[in-house]
Amino acid sequence: MSKLVTTPPSIPQEPNVKFIKLVNKAPSTAPAAASTLSTSAEPTANSAGAKLTRRPGTGCIPVSGD
Amino acid sequence: MSKFDPKSGNFNFGFKHMTDFDAPLAPSQRPSFETRRQGDILLIKTPRGSVLGLHSRELEVAQLDAAVWNLDESSPAAALEPSIATEIREELAQWQASRSGQDAQGDLLVRSLTVNVAQICNLACTYCAAGGDGTYGSKTKTPDLEKTEAQIANLLGQLPDGESFTLTFLGGEPLLHPDIIERLARHTRLMAAGRALRLRFDIVTNATLVDAERAELLAKLGAHVTVSMDGAPEQNDRARITKSGRGSSELVLKGLAELLKVRDRLHSLNVGAVFGRHNLDVVGAWKYLSQLPFQTLKFDFAAEAGDETASRLFAEGLCEVMELAFAQGGEAELRRLHVADHLFRTLDDQLRVRNHCLAGKNHLQLDTNGRFTVCQWFVGQRDEDLGGQVQVDEGERRARFERDLVDENNCGNCWARYMCGGGCMSVNKVKNGNKHERDLAFCDRTRHTLLKGIEKYVEARYNTTLDSAGAEREIH
Numbered sequence: 368m369s370k371l372v373t374t375p376p377s378i379p380q381e382p383n384v385k386f387i388k389l390v391n392k393a394p395s396t397a398p399a400a401a402s403t404l405s406t407s408a409e410p411t412a413n414s415a416g417a418k419l420t421r422r423p424g425t426g427c428i429p430v431s432g433d
Numbered sequence: 434m435s436k437f438d439p440k441s442g443n444f445n446f447g448f449k450h451m452t453d454f455d456a457p458l459a460p461s462q463r464p465s466f467e468t469r470r471q472g473d474i475l476l477i478k479t480p481r482g483s484v485l486g487l488h489s490r491e492l493e494v495a496q497l498d499a500a501v502w503n504l505d506e507s508s509p510a511a512a513l514e515p516s517i518a519t520e521i522r523e524e525l526a527q528w529q530a531s532r533s534g535q536d537a538q539g540d541l542l543v544r545s546l547t548v549n550v551a552q553i554c555n556l557a558c559t560y561c562a563a564g565g566d567g568t569y570g571s572k573t574k575t576p577d578l579e580k581t582e583a584q585i586a587n588l589l590g591q592l593p594d595g596e597s598f599t600l601t602f603l604g605g606e607p608l609l610h611p612d613i614i615e616r617l618a619r620h621t622r623l624m625a626a627g628r629a630l631r632l633r634f635d636i637v638t639n640a641t642l643v644d645a646e647r648a649e650l651l652a653k654l655g656a657h658v659t660v661s662m663d664g665a666p667e668q669n670d671r672a673r674i675t676k677s678g679r680g681s682s683e684l685v686l687k688g689l690a691e692l693l694k695v696r697d698r699l700h701s702l703n704v705g706a707v708f709g710r711h712n713l714d715v716v717g718a719w720k721y722l723s724q725l726p727f728q729t730l731k732f733d734f735a736a737e738a739g740d741e742t743a744s745r746l747f748a749e750g751l752c753e754v755m756e757l758a759f760a761q762g763g764e765a766e767l768r769r770l771h772v773a774d775h776l777f778r779t780l781d782d783q784l785r786v787r788n789h790c791l792a793g794k795n796h797l798q799l800d801t802n803g804r805f806t807v808c809q810w811f812v813g814q815r816d817e818d819l820g821g822q823v824q825v826d827e828g829e830r831r832a833r834f835e836r837d838l839v840d841e842n843n844c845g846n847c848w849a850r851y852m853c854g855g856g857c858m859s860v861n862k863v864k865n866g867n868k869h870e871r872d873l874a875f876c877d878r879t880r881h882t883l884l885k886g887i888e889k890y891v892e893a894r895y896n897t898t899l900d901s902a903g904a905e906r907e908i909h
Binding site: 385386387388389390391420421422423424425426427428 | 486492493494495496497498500501520521524525528537538539540544545547601733771772775779780781782783784785786787788789790791792794795796808809810852853854855857890891894895
């Protein structure tokens with residue numbers, strides 16, 4: 368049995384994390400191209416730094432809402 | 434992307450490369466995703482054999498060691514050394530405890546209003562929200578503009594500075610009355626003058642009436658324009674027909690040519706295509722529409738009774754389109770698809786989507802009788818009426834629409850809930866007679882599409898990171 372992830376990872380991981388490689392992380396809590404398992408981060412803004420308002424799904428109303 | 438010749442008014446599509454696409458698989462032959470749940474974590478085995486993970490509450494996505502899939506004792510491949518299994522369980526438990534996703538503030542400010550400029554249409558599309566003739570069954574073809582202006586002014590007056598307000602022109606066919614669009618836009622700008630409000634104008638049009646004058650009007654508004662078109666002419670003309678039963682594609686392409694002459698002054702130019710039992714060639718539609726110079730392609734499914742098989746075929750077609758788009762142009766081409774762009778933004782920002790749309794919360798609809806509902810699908814329905822006064826009954830609106838749809842529609846711990854937002858109230862009502870009773874076909878096609886989107890997200894992010902890092906690494 369291999370311990371390799373299916374695709375080789377490229378994001379630096381915590382030394383004790385072997386099996387789970389995070390792909391995304393809220394921008395306000397993680398530097399670019401870095402991602403680790405975090406348990407306490409509380410981001411406050413989205414990637415554009417905009418005020419957070421409700422975000423709609425893909426509903427048919429042609430308005431982004433944010 | 435096609436090349437448009439403004440002199441001839443024709444498009445040069447350059448179809449040559451399109452013959453490179455693989456023939457679509459029949460539904461029964463399509464490889465599928467396998468999924469398993471571990472608390473909030475969804476384990477995903479892709480058709481290519483990769484193992485991915487989604488933290489459904491925190492919207493985190495991960496690549497997983499194949500061994501994680503084998504943790505399931507029922508799996509025939511489960512032959513993990515006890516120490517390895519223990520390590521995996523510890524990592525999953527640590528991930529399960531993760532806290533990084535977030536809920537945005539949920540106020541009830543109306544930041545978006547759709548106005549039915551004309552409840553009449555020059556087309557007679559078979560699936561139209563407005564009943565095929567654009568009237569919604571009403572005899573009132575155009576709104577009382579003084580009343581509409583007062584209603585808009587009232588909504589603007591409730592917005593604090595720094596907010597945004599979107600006015601969407603809808604119909605029927607709104608460009609039957611460019612004079613009304615111009616007047617309402619001018620009024621809205623006047624009401625917002627001197628205030629720090631960001632205005633946005635949207636229009637959804639069949640484009641068949643776009644001439645130089647109407648195109649110039651939309652350019653002056655810097656409008657976001659969505660053209661309704663379901664695919665190549667032979668596909669589009671099945672449902673999008675004139676009242677005399679002729680196809681509309683030729684007129685649409687003429688109108689599109691006019692819009693392209695002012696493209697640099699439009700905020701965006703997009704296409705909306707509708708699928709359903711009448712039209713399930715999602716791949717064919719994408720091959721055609723993606724060659725036209727649209728910024729965003731929005732593919733929707735028209736729900737109707739007994740649509741379960743069609744719904745799944747639509748979802749499978751959309752998944753195939755995602756594969757083709759990604760193969761053709763990577764993340765940029767993939768994200769021309771609205772559904773993919775939305776998912777990527779959601780996962781990038783890890784901002785939970787708790788409502789499929791903002792109807793009733795931050796969005797209202799106004800019909801030609803001056804009556805409010807929460808969306809265009811509810812126009813003319815007495816039980817969905819929110820009154821016809823200048824001021825909306827805020828108590829009624831709050832009582833009926835304040836709760837987030839993921840809660841109101843009992844999404845429970847569905848892994849897709851914070852990417853989907855609880856489903857469509859109109860679809861639920863069409864299928865079940867109750868706008869808060871989930872349509873299971875909707876849930877199925879949403880989850881199906883999301884799995885493909887998550888797979889593509891990982892591929893896109895992985896490749897991007899690899900490029901910037903310049904080297905591969907392994908986990909040891």
